[in-house]
Amino acid sequence: MRAFALITVLLLGGLLFFATPDFPPWGDPESPASLHVSPYYIEHSMEDTAVPNIVTAVLADYRGYDTMFETSVIFSAGIACLFLLRVYRRKSDQTRLYRHVHTGVTLRIAKGGKLPENTDEFERIDSLWVPYDLIIKVTSRLIVPFVQLFALYVIAHGHHSPGGGFQGGVIFGAAIILFAICTDLRRAFRRLNERAALLASAVGVLIYVGTGLLCLLLGGNFLDYSQLAGLLHTNAIMARSHGILIVEIGVGLAVMAVMVSLYYNLSSAGRHDEGL
Amino acid sequence: MIWPVDFIIMVLVMICGIAAITVKDLLGAAILFGAYSFMMCLLWATMGAVDVAFTEASVGAGVSTVFFVAAVFRTSRRTKD
Numbered sequence: 137m138r139a140f141a142l143i144t145v146l147l148l149g150g151l152l153f154f155a156t157p158d159f160p161p162w163g164d165p166e167s168p169a170s171l172h173v174s175p176y177y178i179e180h181s182m183e184d185t186a187v188p189n190i191v192t193a194v195l196a197d198y199r200g201y202d203t204m205f206e207t208s209v210i211f212s213a214g215i216a217c218l219f220l221l222r223v224y225r226r227k228s229d230q231t232r233l234y235r236h237v238h239t240g241v242t243l244r245i246a247k248g249g250k251l252p253e254n255t256d257e258f259e260r261i262d263s264l265w266v267p268y269d270l271i272i273k274v275t276s277r278l279i280v281p282f283v284q285l286f287a288l289y290v291i292a293h294g295h296h297s298p299g300g301g302f303q304g305g306v307i308f309g310a311a312i313i314l315f316a317i318c319t320d321l322r323r324a325f326r327r328l329n330e331r332a333a334l335l336a337s338a339v340g341v342l343i344y345v346g347t348g349l350l351c352l353l354l355g356g357n358f359l360d361y362s363q364l365a366g367l368l369h370t371n372a373i374m375a376r377s378h379g380i381l382i383v384e385i386g387v388g389l390a391v392m393a394v395m396v397s398l399y400y401n402l403s404s405a406g407r408h409d410e411g412l
Numbered sequence: 413m414i415w416p417v418d419f420i421i422m423v424l425v426m427i428c429g430i431a432a433i434t435v436k437d438l439l440g441a442a443i444l445f446g447a448y449s450f451m452m453c454l455l456w457a458t459m460g461a462v463d464v465a466f467t468e469a470s471v472g473a474g475v476s477t478v479f480f481v482a483a484v485f486r487t488s489r490r491t492k493d
Contacts, residue, residue, distance in 0.1 A: 162413075162459070189463075191463045192463075298462040298463045298465075298466045299463070299466060300463070302467060303463075303466050303467055303470050303471075306467075306470040306471050306474065306475055307470055307474075309475065310470070310474050310475055310478075313475070313478055317478075395475055398479060399478065399479065399482065402479055402482040402483055402486065403482040403485070403486070404486075405486040411482075412481070412482060412485055
């Protein structure tokens, strides 16, 4: 079986090497890809949509359907991961570990044992030995707001610089994941719980599809943002620019929520009790 | 495109890719895969595809490495084969 796999891989790899020189050279203006549609985008995207970054204009406006279904794919991935991994069990019938903050003594509370939940003397810890991580906690507290601010900048500034909803959403999700790694899963749940994350991912997809439907209701084609000009009190070109921003916010929200939800499910094996 | 930079990155991509599938420790494979993604990100950036490079850096090198580490942490660290 291994020999068969090796022969298949070598054959296909050789075929790839054999076929690669037939590709047009990198940056060739005569290649089919840069002869037909690319010149139109390069010459007209600024006057059509008033968006300087052609990639953003193509992704969210000219090829809006692709991005819409990409967002749906991400949403489906989050839902599929939830269905595969999530297990529900009662939280009370397991042993819990607490650390006395001032002395460092670890208490093991057996099944059914009680400790006052709202006390400042004890903090709940995940495994038997958790190091004192003051530096990590303070550093994460310093970094996370700036990462989130940068994510919002990436979403909002996608018209002018590289970036957009997808990258910004991933960075925002990464900030929340960083917080969950540096503290623990329960503190992260207090900021963004599972239900809110799933709701946000659905709302993100809904913003995208809803914008398309609104254009349809106003008498244009699906995802034809120039129809929003009346609602936004601008002309048709600026309406397309603003429509791209609305759609990018939807993509960012969906991607952020799905990334966080994926991390919650993967790091706790679906039990949502303790993370990494 | 400066060819020595391109060549070095290309060699590093190959080393990272081959090392990621041969190493026995899955945590090491996850980190090598992150390094592979980062080298691919540099390659996209030298080709001028900045948006793709940005996506590769945030998704490939950032979040997916965390997901791999989380999955390794919850399963086993050694491969069977």
